[in-house]
Amino acid sequence: MHSSASESRGEMSKSNRSPTTALIRYPLSAVRYPLLALAEGRQRKAKNQQPTPYALARPRRMKATARGLLCWGLFWYAVAQLALFVWMDDSWALNRTRVEHQKWEQLHTRLAEFPDRPLVLMLGSSRTDWAFQAGRLDGQPGPDGRPLHVYNLGVPTTGPMHEALYLNDLLDEGIRPRLLLIELVTTHLNQSRRTFISEEHFTVPLWLNAHQLMFFRPYFSNPRKALIEWVQARVSPWYAFRWHIHEHLQGHDEFIRPYEQARQPMDSWGCRILCDDPGTPEYRASRWGGAFSMYGMSLQQFRLGAKPAQAMHDLLARCRRERIPVALVLMPITQEFRALIPAEGRAELDNFVAELCDRYGTDLIDASDWLDRADFDDGHHVLKTGAHKFSTRMIDEVQKLLVRTSPSEAQPSIP
Amino acid sequence: MLFCSWNFAQFFTIVFALYWFVPWRRLRWKIPLPRRRSFTLTGDEARIWLLLAASFYFYASWSRKLALLIVASTLLDYCIGLGLETFRRPRLRLALLVLSITANLGLLCLFKYSNFFLASLDEVLIAAGSSRWFNTLQVILPIGISFYTFEAINYTVDVYRRQVRAERNPAHLLFFVLFFPHLIAGPIVRAKDFLPQIRRSKRWSWARFQLGGEYFLLGLLKKWIFADQLALYADPVFAAPGDFGTLANWLALLAFTLQVYCDISGYSDMALGTAHLLGYKLSMNFNMPYLATSVADYWRRDHISLSTWLRDYLFIPLGGSRGSRWQVCRNFLITMTLGGLWHGASWNFVLWGFLHGVFLSVNRFFRVYCQARPSLESFLQSMLGTALRMTLTFFCVYQGFVLFRAQTFALTQAMYHRLWVPVEGVGVAHPYGYGLFWCLVAVFVLAHVAACRQWWERFSLRLPTPILGFTYVLALILCMVMAPIYDKPFLYMQF
Numbered sequence: 001m002h003s004s005a006s007e008s009r010g011e012m013s014k015s016n017r018s019p020t021t022a023l024i025r026y027p028l029s030a031v032r033y034p035l036l037a038l039a040e041g042r043q044r045k046a047k048n049q050q051p052t053p054y055a056l057a058r059p060r061r062m063k064a065t066a067r068g069l070l071c072w073g074l075f076w077y078a079v080a081q082l083a084l085f086v087w088m089d090d091s092w093a094l095n096r097t098r099v100e101h102q103k104w105e106q107l108h109t110r111l112a113e114f115p116d117r118p119l120v121l122m123l124g125s126s127r128t129d130w131a132f133q134a135g136r137l138d139g140q141p142g143p144d145g146r147p148l149h150v151y152n153l154g155v156p157t158t159g160p161m162h163e164a165l166y167l168n169d170l171l172d173e174g175i176r177p178r179l180l181l182i183e184l185v186t187t188h189l190n191q192s193r194r195t196f197i198s199e200e201h202f203t204v205p206l207w208l209n210a211h212q213l214m215f216f217r218p219y220f221s222n223p224r225k226a227l228i229e230w231v232q233a234r235v236s237p238w239y240a241f242r243w244h245i246h247e248h249l250q251g252h253d254e255f256i257r258p259y260e261q262a263r264q265p266m267d268s269w270g271c272r273i274l275c276d277d278p279g280t281p282e283y284r285a286s287r288w289g290g291a292f293s294m295y296g297m298s299l300q301q302f303r304l305g306a307k308p309a310q311a312m313h314d315l316l317a318r319c320r321r322e323r324i325p326v327a328l329v330l331m332p333i334t335q336e337f338r339a340l341i342p343a344e345g346r347a348e349l350d351n352f353v354a355e356l357c358d359r360y361g362t363d364l365i366d367a368s369d370w371l372d373r374a375d376f377d378d379g380h381h382v383l384k385t386g387a388h389k390f391s392t393r394m395i396d397e398v399q400k401l402l403v404r405t406s407p408s409e410a411q412p413s414i415p
Numbered sequence: 416m417l418f419c420s421w422n423f424a425q426f427f428t429i430v431f432a433l434y435w436f437v438p439w440r441r442l443r444w445k446i447p448l449p450r451r452r453s454f455t456l457t458g459d460e461a462r463i464w465l466l467l468a469a470s471f472y473f474y475a476s477w478s479r480k481l482a483l484l485i486v487a488s489t490l491l492d493y494c495i496g497l498g499l500e501t502f503r504r505p506r507l508r509l510a511l512l513v514l515s516i517t518a519n520l521g522l523l524c525l526f527k528y529s530n531f532f533l534a535s536l537d538e539v540l541i542a543a544g545s546s547r548w549f550n551t552l553q554v555i556l557p558i559g560i561s562f563y564t565f566e567a568i569n570y571t572v573d574v575y576r577r578q579v580r581a582e583r584n585p586a587h588l589l590f591f592v593l594f595f596p597h598l599i600a601g602p603i604v605r606a607k608d609f610l611p612q613i614r615r616s617k618r619w620s621w622a623r624f625q626l627g628g629e630y631f632l633l634g635l636l637k638k639w640i641f642a643d644q645l646a647l648y649a650d651p652v653f654a655a656p657g658d659f660g661t662l663a664n665w666l667a668l669l670a671f672t673l674q675v676y677c678d679i680s681g682y683s684d685m686a687l688g689t690a691h692l693l694g695y696k697l698s699m700n701f702n703m704p705y706l707a708t709s710v711a712d713y714w715r716r717d718h719i720s721l722s723t724w725l726r727d728y729l730f731i732p733l734g735g736s737r738g739s740r741w742q743v744c745r746n747f748l749i750t751m752t753l754g755g756l757w758h759g760a761s762w763n764f765v766l767w768g769f770l771h772g773v774f775l776s777v778n779r780f781f782r783v784y785c786q787a788r789p790s791l792e793s794f795l796q797s798m799l800g801t802a803l804r805m806t807l808t809f810f811c812v813y814q815g816f817v818l819f820r821a822q823t824f825a826l827t828q829a830m831y832h833r834l835w836v837p838v839e840g841v842g843v844a845h846p847y848g849y850g851l852f853w854c855l856v857a858v859f860v861l862a863h864v865a866a867c868r869q870w871w872e873r874f875s876l877r878l879p880t881p882i883l884g885f886t887y888v889l890a891l892i893l894c895m896v897m898a899p900i901y902d903k904p905f906l907y908m909q910f
Binding site: 058059061062063065066067068069070071072073075076077080228232236238239242243245246250 | 421425620621622624625626846847872875876880881883884885887888889891892895896897898900
């Protein structure tokens with residue numbers, strides 16, 4: 001079935017067929033030769049021939065409406081990007097981003113509840129998130145008799161860069177901790193290299209806001225690349241977030257095992273409520289295998305990165321400037337996990353820690369060998385028993401630290 | 416720098432903005448030369464230099480040294496072109512032409528085929544009982560060398576035939592070869608089509624802007640939605656055909672057949688679109704090849720710029736369709752075998768080309784056979800006959816793609832074995848299963864039907880501008896969502 005218009009076009013093309021002017025059919029072929037058709041139309045007009053309306057209609061329309069089409073295209077494009085942001089809710093975000101938002105909100109709520117209590121805050125990674133039961137110390141009297149406010153701000157995949165950011169944001173909001181415990185995340189002190197795990201590896205620019213991006217700029221090994229990725233995500237989010245869109249469409253987020261510790265809820269003090277059941281032996285074996293395969297190669301070729309080390313220095317320097325008492329914490333890990341780092345790397349790490357303690361006068365809580373192998377979920381994350389043991393000893397250490405830090409250094413959490 | 420990459424988007428935005436938004440027409444630079452002479456650079460000429468610089472940057476972003484190699488070989492062709500126009504003695508002109516062809520093909524052979532020939536010779540010697548003779552050369556294949564070599568040869572041969580005037584301005588000739596939309600993977604541009612366009616002054620046209628955008632979007636649709644998604648069904652099977660069942664092998668071959676068309680025609684469309692956005696027109700490269708009714712028709716519709724080049728500069732000089740039946744057959748076989756070798760330095764490509772030479776020869780014999788039998792001829796021209804011819808042509812091309820895609824003879828053999836000896840086995844594991852595959856095939860068929868019936872032409876004319884804008888944005892968003900996580904290079908870039 002052909003319409004009369006296409007028939008007339010067929011006649012036209014038969015009568016005027018030449019190698020250059022033959023109209024070739026093709027998907028979306030209307031866009032193929034409009035300019036040529038326009039030129040033909042002019043020639044025909046010049047010869048007083050009747051132009052074929054159908055052949056010329058599209059190029060004429062293009063000439064008339066291209067500008068409008070561009071404006072409408074830009075308008076719909078902007079609408080589409082907004083629609084994506086409306087569609088994307090918290091469940092889309094990275095686990096790190098999600099936990100960060102939840103904890104930040106929770107910390108503010110608690111601070112608003114007890115504004116006069118001195119704050120003891122622990123910054124760290126998922127190891128801290130799972131292990132430090134801050135609630136057990138919260139409300140207990142400090143050396144000055146006032147009840148303490150203790151919070152676990154451990155966020156998965158956090159390292160020195162994020163710890164520096166969190167402290168910066170807290171101080172900007174006028175929140176000054178009485179004591180700051182900072183986890184020294186050895187895996188994230190690794191130099192950022194392709195295929196190796198480092199903090200930068202986990203810091204996805206798509207999910208950062210402008211403030212975070214600017215803060216991390218000096219610590220990125222390739223700040224330009226990060227900036228481009230960030231801009232890309234703002235200009236064409238449908239492209240930048242396509243992986244997340246597919247994951248969402250395939251429903252990957254919905255399947256959670258009952259004993260998957262990382263997805264368990266957290267208590268009011270920011271600690272993950274680990275479940276009693278550690279899972280089947282197969283599941284646990286897969287957890288151990290997964291952790292070792294994930295970190296194995298990176299730790300075996302450990303090299304202290306200049307950028308993460310700089311972030312650590314900046315963080316401690318800021319604490320010293322603000323006169324915030326600080327203690328560095330080496331979280332518990334298994335012997336096997338520790339052995340992944342070769343002797344050279346370990347010596348480099350030890351020197352670095354000693355240098356930090358020496359230069360900034362910070363205390364060091366070395367909890368790396370506090371727990372037994374059976375207390376671990378995967379070699380570096382603890383189980384519920386491990387969390388309990390760790391927190392018991394940690395509470396003692398914190399109390400000692402609170403006594404030791406001079407009263408002049410003590411500040412209320414909200415001035 | 417791929418057309419469908421963020422780097423290219425940034426690069427092109429800058430080039431486009433500089434090209435159209437700088438008031439070039441008002442600019443006139445008078446550059447003083449020695450002996451009180453001067454050279455005036457007009458705005459149009461400055462624009463060409465801008466695009467030339469951009470094209471050089473485009474290629475140099477991959478390899479600076481090899482970008483200089485193209486410049487050097489083009490400048491040699493420039494000098495030879497001037498010589499061909501100046502000299503009248505036939506022998507001298509022929510010698511210059513031979514020099515140009517030798518230099519261009521010599522570079523192509525050195526970079527693309529030297530290791531292939533050395534390895535093949537080595538295998539023959541080892542098979543004959545000798546020890547290893549040759550070591551492979553440490554050369555990298557310059558991207559797009561097959562395309563720009565053919566363009567350079569086309570220029571010198573046309574100047575030799577006096578079909579094109581030798582270009583006086585070296586910048587114009589460099590621009591003809593280096594123009595970034597066609598530099599990497601075609602279409603193979605003809606000097607007689609492109610050089611006059613360079614001399615023409617360019618003016619902004621909204622219609623042309625829309626046309627360029629539409630071409631680019633069409634190319635993006637083909638590349639990201641079809642080619643890259645279909646590759647996920649084809650690649651695992653072609654890597655190990657024995658691990659999959661017969662059905663999975665047939666579907667993988669179908670996926671590759673559609674992928675290869677969408678990939679290269681998508682690139683061509685993007686090249687056409689990019690060129691249009693800068694005020695240039697490149698030749699059409701594809702015309703629904705899978706609707707061809709014979710293998711000869713297929714080559715008139717598929718990779719038109721290459722097939723016409725082979726026809727004009729190889730098949731016709733060899734004697735073309737003139738001469739005895741066997742001479743024509745020989746010409747087909749030589750042309751198509753060399754055409755196959757052009758695609759890649761591998762015996763698989765040689766065999767693939769040879770197979771198409773055989774198809775073309777059979778097609779020619781059959782056509783002569785049919786001409787003497789009017790009833791058979793009329794049946795073949797009927798609707799049923801046309802469908803039959805179309806199906807048979809598609810099947811021949813489809814089977815030939817095993818040779819094209821499989822990396823080695825062993826894999827080719829394994830693939831054909833799995834295709835023709837039914838074995839039950841697993842299919843390809845894809846997040847969306849085979850549902851997406853069938854969806855893509857259905858849309859592909861529907862797009863061809865729509866193109867034949869000119870549905871889009873009619874429909875788009877009646878659509879109000881806001882709805883048309885919405886349609887284009889929807890297509891763009893779909894492309895973005897379906898884009899692969901890691902950029903996949905175009906198939907023809909390796910050639």
